[in-house]
Amino acid sequence: MIPDKAKELQERNLKYAQIIQDAMSGKREDMEKRIKELNLASTPKEVIHSETSIKLYRFIPVKKKLHKTPLLIVPSLILRYYIMDLLKGHSLIEHLVESGIDTYLIDWGIPGDEHGHLTFDYYIDKFLKRAVRKVSRSTGVEKINILGQCLGGTIGVVYTSLYQEEINKLVCLTTPVEFEDAGLLSVWTDRKTFNIDKVVETFGNTIPADFIHACFQFLDVKATVERYKKLYNNVLDENFLYYYKALDQWINDKIPFPGEVFRKFIRDLYQENLLVKGKFTINEKVADLKNITCPLLNIVAKFDHVFPEKSAKALNSFVSGPVDYHIISAGHVTLVVLFPQREETFKLISDFLKK
Amino acid sequence: MFMDPAQFGKNFMDPTEFNKQFYGQMEQVFIEKMNEMIKNPAFLSSISKGVETGLDGKKKSDDLIKKYLEKMNMPTREDTSKILQYLQKIETKILDLEDKIEDLSDDLKNLKKEYGKSRKTEKKK
The missing domain is CATH 1.20.5 (Single alpha-helices involved in coiled-coils or other helix-helix interfaces)
Structure with a gap:
């Protein structure tokens, strides 16, 4: 009995160590290789526009008749976009494409030294504005739909408040707008303990991914410990490993943050909370949330450890248009990847967009 | 213990x-x-x-x-960054010009259409 168990234990330990070791290699070429090996982000797409490291994708439609209004997805700047297209059969983007929605996505890419002088304002007024223009021109539709996830949602909200005339409907997924008492991140970025100017000036063009992500695993210590424990207990189960490796790859695919964008994000949003105060500006134009008159679908996660429910819910009381608000019993990421919770999220989005 | x-x-x-x-x-x-x-x-x-x-x-x-x-x-990192940022600015200028050309070509198409329509109505008169 004991020798059998010892053998299994040895096998388990070796496999566990191998997976952890693989995950620790943060080289960009390894990341791209693993994305291909695991067949992640596999919904067929084409690049219709590119600018520096940024790409605008159009997902190849599978239905002959498409819904008349195209959708532009704006992902977060913190991690890569493919959490919304993780695995075939489990992907939000695949679901949208199969629902007949003409889907586009702005991939922020991997910011490098060439992004050092680019500001938050530039991301909104140049990159996103051009992406909206490209989608609008290629479809011949004046007003398009926007779906923003996490910080991409905040970018989408700011954009809509400035250019409401270009937007038909807005979907926000776990999108923070109220940054006061917004969980542990607002405690850690408090101006008393976090000198944002010194951080940006020292790192320069981009804030290294490891610096930003060092704190994320402490946001929910229990979940972090549970994740590794679950892996250890199931490391010999190939089915479990298939899903684990996919999600783990996305989590480890950390990207740097453009320095000046990070400065504005922390100072104006986390430290000053200017967006809900109606004082957040983009190139001297005030991003007033009251300007948002289009229908809004605001989906928040009940157990969001990154941006608490309160931080996302606040948006409902500031916009002027009709609000469809839903709380899903999931976490910040599991909202779009975990079965069956994700099914509810997917359905809410496609129903709202096709209404 | x-x-x-x-x-x-x-x-x-x-x-x-x-x-x-x-x-x-x-x-x-x-x-x-x-x-x-x-x-x-x-x-x-x-x-x-x-x-x-x-x-x-x-x-x-x-x-x-x-x-x-x-x-x-x-060259220092600052030097290479300056070159990269300079290239980025040139790329943006080209893309801005591309957008303006697209707008102008749209305007031209619309003008042609309107001109064609007005000529037709003049001929009818």
Whole structure:
């Protein structure tokens, strides 16, 4: 009995160590290789526009008749976009494409030294504005739909408040707008303990991914410990490993943050909370949330450890248009990847967009 | 001080089970302590000081490398960044011009259409 168990234990330990070791290699070429090996982000797409490291994708439609209004997805700047297209059969983007929605996505890419002088304002007024223009021109539709996830949602909200005339409907997924008492991140970025100017000036063009992500695993210590424990207990189960490796790859695919964008994000949003105060500006134009008159679908996660429910819910009381608000019993990421919770999220989005 | 063997029951002699229980208890204590610590202002303040010291160190080492590269007549990171940013600005200008050309060609198409319509109505008259 004991020798059998010892053998299994040895096998388990070796496999566990191998997976952890693989995950620790943060080289960009390894990341791209693993994305291909695991067949992640596999919904067929084409690049219709590119600018520096940024790409605008159009997902190849599978239905002959498409819904008349195209959708532009704006992902977060913190991690890569493919959490919304993780695995075939489990992907939000695949679901949208199969629902007949003409889907586009702005991939922020991997910011490098060439992004050092680019500001938050530039991301909104140049990159996103051009992406909206490209989608609008290629479809011949004046007003398009926007779906923003996490910080991409905040970018989408700011954009809509400035250019409401270009937007038909807005979907926000776990999108923070109220940054006061917004969980542990607002405690850690408090101006008393976090000198944002010194951080940006020292790192320069981009804030290294490891610096930003060092704190994320402490946001929910229990979940972090549970994740590794679950892996250890199931490391010999190939089915479990298939899903684990996919999600783990996305989590480890950390990207740097453009320095000046990070400065504005922390100072104006986390430290000053200017967006809900109606004082957040983009190139001297005030991003007033009251300007948002289009229908809004605001989906928040009940157990969001990154941006608490309160931080996302606040948006409902500031916009002027009709609000469809839903709380899903999931976490910040599991909202779009975990079965069956994700099914509810997917359905809410496609129903709202096709209404 | 030591754990009570009775709590492991029949599995006491099984090292795997013993390890599981042992690490389980360690884990509980670790999570509790970590959760207390990450909200503790005194801890955050000392972490903040540590980060600032690290940043000062990085700044000093970056300055040294920069001086060294300059003396060797080699491009610094700042130099290569400037070139990359310059290229980025040129790319943006080209794309802005492309957008303007698209707008102008749209305007031209509309003008042609309107001109065609007005000529037709003139002919009818």
